[in-house]
Amino acid sequence: MLQLKVIRDDNKRIVNGLRKRNWSAQQLKVIQQILDTDDRRRSTQKELDDLLAEAKRLANQIGQLMGQGKKDEAEALKTRVAQLKEQTKALEEQFGGLKKQLDDLLYTVPNCPHKSVPKGKTPDDNKVAKAWTKAMPELPADALPHWDLAKKYKLFDFELGVKLTGAGFPVYRGKGAKLQRALIQFFLDEAITAGFEEIIPPLLVNEDTARGTGQLPDKEAQMYTCERDGLYLIPTAEVPVTNILRDEIVAEKDLPIKMTAYTPCFRREAGAWGAHVRGLNRVHQFDKIEIVQVEHPDRSYKTLQSMVSHVARLLAKLELPYRVLLLCGGDMGFASAKTFDFEVWSAAQQRWLEVSSVSNFETFQSNRMQLRFRDAEGKIQLAHTLNGSALALARIVAALLENNQTPEGIRIPKALQKYTGFKLID
């Protein structure tokens, strides 16, 4: 969530930023509401603190009197403290209520877009940051979409997934399974080479962790839950990995902290189904390698670029046509200050598929999870957090299969061959 201090001191920038997210005047009223609630919270705290200080002072005095054996005087003081207590109790409740109210309001406010983020309402308003200028793959007239290729070569099976679990849980098999594992290994190796520490996190997280990265309360419906144990299946490795540093104060010299993790990701995707989500385009469980960085505020945008370059390098090695989009204010995620999306061309479907999203969250996440660093002067500051998919498998597989189909079989890109152990799926 946004920092109260920033909303207060840098109000104009925040309001302008929210306008970029197409916030109406009506919605912007929340900001004023936040400021008003905060004013009340502060005056209530002052009042409460003063009363508590007085009560504390008297309690100590009673202690002294008791020690000196002056029981009568002590008794007299006790009644006064009892009165104070009545007042503090009421104030405490009021204060707690205001804090809760304030938090609830703050939770409704998305991150403020970076100044370089373009205005816009829909995905059509995203800016192409890097277009694909080379040739597109040319397929024969009888080219198949990946779901048909999967059947033809027995790579994965959706019906079987339905039998075992339900729609959107594909079963990979044979070379399809091997391809999956090869991609995971490839992406992990690339991330490790780029200096990211590999993490294998839990796939179930508790409530605090889900709140830390903003899944709660905003995106509760997106996650599968294990209600009985109060746990959530992770929708992305970002959740457990970033939370490793929740409530930590790290040394400035340790920045940036670079972590990567491969995990399956579970998403309910409630109500998001339709004709365009066939096959691997959208599934409830998919594999993803995530890269996460915790960075100094001064360097985070440079770091964002380096993460974008990393993802671009992966796609280049996989020989997939891709483009990079700079998301407009209206299409950006709730917690992000700036996001680049990567899309690969899926030749048989004749459409771009989103395979990666690389974002700088600035202090939006770190504020919520109290992830801080001690700067050169010994002052404590919130760190910036960034993350990106590098990469999400399902759609990569879709594009890989479609783009590389030949009459002889499906060609495996060179960079991947040492991982698959085969050059052709036939």
Added chain:
RNA sequence: GGAGAGGUGGCAGAGUGGUUGAAUGCACCUGAUUCGAAAUCAGACGUACCUUCGCGGGUACCGGGGGUUCGAAUCCCUCCCUCUCCGCCA
């Protein structure tokens, strides 16, 4: 799952109702000493929020939540977690 022990500052570890945000040791930081370092000595050394231009001041926090009390790290309830033993098990 059963029985027992325990959760205190970066770490170790005192503290069982009264000025304890918390002894002591270690680590870290600053200064002195030194050509420099080690050793030694002196000092500083939690976080959040409120308040102040600033110095500073205030409040809360000793696993989480609730309670008893004028006063709780200390007593009570409850939840979570860790350790030991037993059971079960990849």
